[in-house]
Amino acid sequence: MSSAPLPFIDLKAQRRRLGPQIEAAIGRVLEHGAFIMGPEVRELEAQLAAYAGVKHCISCASGTDALMMVLMAKGIGPGDAVFCPSFTFAATAEVVALLGASPVFVDVREDDFNIDPQSLAAAIPVAEAAGLTPRAIIAVDLFGQPADYRALQPLADAHGLWILADAAQSFGASYDNRRVGALGDVATTSFFPAKPLGCYGDGGAIFTHDDDFRDVLHSIRVHGQGRDKYENVRLGITGRLDTMQAAVLLQKMTIFDDEIAARNAVADRYAAGLPKSIAAPAVLAGRTSVWAQYTVLLDNRDAVQQALQAEGIPTMIYYLRPLHTQPPYARFPQVPGGLPVTDRLAQRVLSLPMHPYLDVPTQERILEAVHRAVAA
Ligand SMILES: Cc1ncc(COP(=O)(O)O)c(C=O)c1O
Structure with missing residues (x-):
C-alpha cells in the first residue's frame, strides 16, 4: 500500500468524471458572452429552487454575501441581537457585526455540533439585559447535517425571531423529509469549491418562499437597484453569481x-x-x-x-x-x-x-x- 500523501478532498477525481461536459458548458458561455446574469444563472436558480422545494432561489457571489444580503433585506443593524453559534466558520457572525448589529453567541450540542435550543433560550434574556433587540437566529447546519429546526421554531415564535438557516455546508441534506433550503424562514448556501455542491470559484444562493423578499434581494444584489442599476432605491452590493460559475454548477447538479x-x-x-x-x-x-x-x-x-x-x-x-x-x-x-x-x-x-x-x-x-x- 502506497504511503504517498492523500488529498483531504479530491476535486480532481470529480474533474476527471465531468471534465468534457464542464469544458463544453464553459465554452458555450464564452461563445454567447453574457458573463453577467446570463441564461445559465436563471436556469441554475430554477433548478436549485425545484431541488430544494422552495419557490425562489436567488444566486449570489458567495455564501457570505448570501448571509449579508438576507440581513440587509431584513433591516438588521445597530441595536439588534442575532443569535448564532460560535462553533462555526467566521462568516456566520461576521456579517452580523459588519452591519453594526450584535452577534450573541450560543452553545452547541455535542451530538450534532449544531446550535443548542436550551442554550439559545438562556441567551435571549442576556441580549435583552444588554439593551439589544432580539431579531433573528442564524442556525448553522454544521458539517452537512441540519440543525434542530423543530426545536428552534417554538423559541423563535415565542420571541418574535425569524430563523436564517446557514446551510453553507448542508445543501442536499434534509430534515423531516424537507430539503435544506426549505428549512427556517430563509436559507443560504455556499458553492465554495470544497462544499458538497461547489463551483470553480466563489458562489452562493438564498432560498425563500416570499415574492416580496425575493424582489428586495434582487435589488440588493445589484446596488439596491430600482427599475435599473442606475436607479438606486436602497443600499446594495455587487452580489451576482458569474454566469461561468452557474454553467459549472449546472453540470455538477447532474451528478x-x-x-x-x-x-x-x-x-x-x-x-x-x-x-x-x-x-x-x-x-x-x-x-x-x-x-x-x-x-x-x-x-x-x-x-x-x-x-x-x-x-x-x-x-x-x-x-x-x-x-x-x-x-x-x-x-x-x-x-x-x-x-x-x-x-x-x-x-x-x-x-x-x-x-x-x-x-x-x-x-x-x-x-x-x-x-x-x-x-x-
Ligand atoms: C457555515 C458557513 N457559513 C458561511 C460560509 C461562507 O461561505 P463562502 O465561503 O461562500 O463565503 C461558509 C463557508 O465556508 C460556512 O462554512
Whole structure:
C-alpha cells in the first residue's frame, strides 16, 4: 500500500468524471458572452429552487454575501441581537457585526455540533439585559447535517425571531423529509469549491418562499437597484453569481445525488471501521447529512493528527478557535456560563478525509492508520 500523501478532498477525481461536459458548458458561455446574469444563472436558480422545494432561489457571489444580503433585506443593524453559534466558520457572525448589529453567541450540542435550543433560550434574556433587540437566529447546519429546526421554531415564535438557516455546508441534506433550503424562514448556501455542491470559484444562493423578499434581494444584489442599476432605491452590493460559475454548477447538479449517496457510503464505512475509542458522528433521527465533513471526537487529538500526518493522511480541525475566543468577536455577548460544549469540541474534533471518490482501498489505508495512531 502506497504511503504517498492523500488529498483531504479530491476535486480532481470529480474533474476527471465531468471534465468534457464542464469544458463544453464553459465554452458555450464564452461563445454567447453574457458573463453577467446570463441564461445559465436563471436556469441554475430554477433548478436549485425545484431541488430544494422552495419557490425562489436567488444566486449570489458567495455564501457570505448570501448571509449579508438576507440581513440587509431584513433591516438588521445597530441595536439588534442575532443569535448564532460560535462553533462555526467566521462568516456566520461576521456579517452580523459588519452591519453594526450584535452577534450573541450560543452553545452547541455535542451530538450534532449544531446550535443548542436550551442554550439559545438562556441567551435571549442576556441580549435583552444588554439593551439589544432580539431579531433573528442564524442556525448553522454544521458539517452537512441540519440543525434542530423543530426545536428552534417554538423559541423563535415565542420571541418574535425569524430563523436564517446557514446551510453553507448542508445543501442536499434534509430534515423531516424537507430539503435544506426549505428549512427556517430563509436559507443560504455556499458553492465554495470544497462544499458538497461547489463551483470553480466563489458562489452562493438564498432560498425563500416570499415574492416580496425575493424582489428586495434582487435589488440588493445589484446596488439596491430600482427599475435599473442606475436607479438606486436602497443600499446594495455587487452580489451576482458569474454566469461561468452557474454553467459549472449546472453540470455538477447532474451528478449531485449520486455524489451525496457516495458520501454517505464513505461515512458508513468510517462508522463501521473506526476504533471504538473514537466517537463517530451521528446523524440524528429524521435528518440526513451530505457529509461536508466527517468529524470525529477523540481525547488525544493532536497526537493522532500528527501520527496520521506522518503517514500521509491529511486531517483538519474545524474549528480550533471558536469565534467567541477570537479578537474581533470577544466583545459580543454570550450565553451565561460560557460555551462549555464549544470549548470542549475545539479540543477534541478531528475531520478525516471525506469526498465522494474516496475508494475502499484508500479508506482502508486511512482506517488502518487511525487504528495505529489511536493505539500508539
Ligand atoms: C457555515 C458557513 N457559513 C458561511 C460560509 C461562507 O461561505 P463562502 O465561503 O461562500 O463565503 C461558509 C463557508 O465556508 C460556512 O462554512
